[in-house]
Amino acid sequence: xxxxTQTPKFRxxxxxxxxxxxxxxxxxxxxxxxxxxxxxxxxxxIHYSVGEGTTAKGEVPDGYNVSRLKKQNFLLGLESAAxxxxxxxxxxxxxxxxxxxxxxxxxxxxxVV
Amino acid sequence: xxxxxxxxxxxxxxxxxxxxxxxxxxxxxFYALHWYRWETxxxxxxxxxxTLNGDEKKKGRISATLNxxxxxxxxxxxxxxxxxxxxxxxxxxxxxxxxxxxxxxxxTLTVKP
Numbered sequence: 447x448x449x450x451t452q453t454p455k456f457r458x459x460x461x462x463x464x465x466x467x468x469x470x471x472x473x474x475x476x477x478x479x480x481x482x483x484x485x486x487x488x489x490x491x492i493h494y495s496v497g498e499g500t501t502a503k504g505e506v507p508d509g510y511n512v513s514r515l516k517k518q519n520f521l522l523g524l525e526s527a528a529x530x531x532x533x534x535x536x537x538x539x540x541x542x543x544x545x546x547x548x549x550x551x552x553x554x555x556x557x558v559v
Numbered sequence: 560x561x562x563x564x565x566x567x568x569x570x571x572x573x574x575x576x577x578x579x580x581x582x583x584x585x586x587x588x589f590y591a592l593h594w595y596r597w598e599t600x601x602x603x604x605x606x607x608x609x610t611l612n613g614d615e616k617k618k619g620r621i622s623a624t625l626n627x628x629x630x631x632x633x634x635x636x637x638x639x640x641x642x643x644x645x646x647x648x649x650x651x652x653x654x655x656x657x658x659x660x661x662x663x664x665x666x667t668l669t670v671k672p
Contacts, residue, residue: 479659488648488664489603504659536602544652545660546591550602 448472452537452551459527459558467522467554469537477540478520479548480504480512482533489536494545495520527558561585563651565663572639573671579635580666582649586630591652593660594623594634598645606634606647639670 450471459465469478476497481489481504491504493512501512509531511523520539524531534555538548564583572578584592591610595603607616612627620637636643646667650660 477659481662486664489662491659491661494659502659505661538603542591544590545650546593546608546652547605548593548603548660550604552602 450537450539450549450551452535452554454554455552456555457557459524459556461527461529461558463527464523464525465527465556466524467535467537467556469520469522469539469551471518471520471539471549473539473541473549474517475539475541475549476517477543477545477548478514479538479540479545480510480520480522481536481538482506483536483553484533492522492535527556529558532556532558561651561653561661563649563661563663565647565649565666567666568664569667569669571669571671574640576639576670577635577637578639578668579633580647580668582632582634582651582663584630584632584649584651584661585653586628588653588655589627589630589651590654591660592625592627592632593650593652594632595648595650596645597648597665603648634666636668639668641670641672644668644670 495514498517537551540548594606597603609625646665652660
């Protein structure tokens with residue numbers, strides 16, 4: 447049972463480049479989330495999804511887009527990367543409403559130079 | 560944006576000490592309060608989920624209490640061990656139409672042998 451898998455684990459981008467982070471879960475969870483973690487700031491919600499085909503904005507959505515075409519996958523896109531998007535990104539999924547007992551992926555460390 | 564605050568920000572204790580820290584959250588529209596344990600270079604792992612005022616949960620030497628009327632939860636660690644060193648996050652899940660929780664910034668515990 448893989449749980450929540452994020453790819454890639456590490457990435458370095460140049461300013462203005464684009465990329466997509468993939469989150470895959472095999473637990474049949476309805477709810478999926480993308481967070482970013484910056485030093486001293488805990489986890490901040492970027493976007494989330496309450497089911498296949500749905501997405502919603504979190505606290506810090508600017509500069510990011512997401513898609514949930516399949517229930518098991520939640521993609522996070524950066525169209526034009528900026529140094530301010532240097533962060534560690536975590537994906538999470540949950541069976542329950544409000545992200546109760548969420549399972550987290552191992553994180554993606556992204557550096558934008 | 561919901562205000563979820565954790566205190567203290569960091570804590571250093573000696574092995575064998577007991578310790579506790581606080582999570583404060585809005586006292587209205589409560590649905591659930593989660594505690595997560597987050598070790599360095601790993602992903603957050605769920606410790607407890609509490610949904611009822613007065614809930615008390617226990618897992619080994621770690622326990623938590625919940626007061627939804629005044630909007631706080633305490634996490635206690637009895638007889639701290641070096642392996643308890645981690646960041647402890649709380650997350651507030653509101654009873655609204657949004658399927659998401661808001662995280663505090665965490666309390667980082669360091670237990671010295």
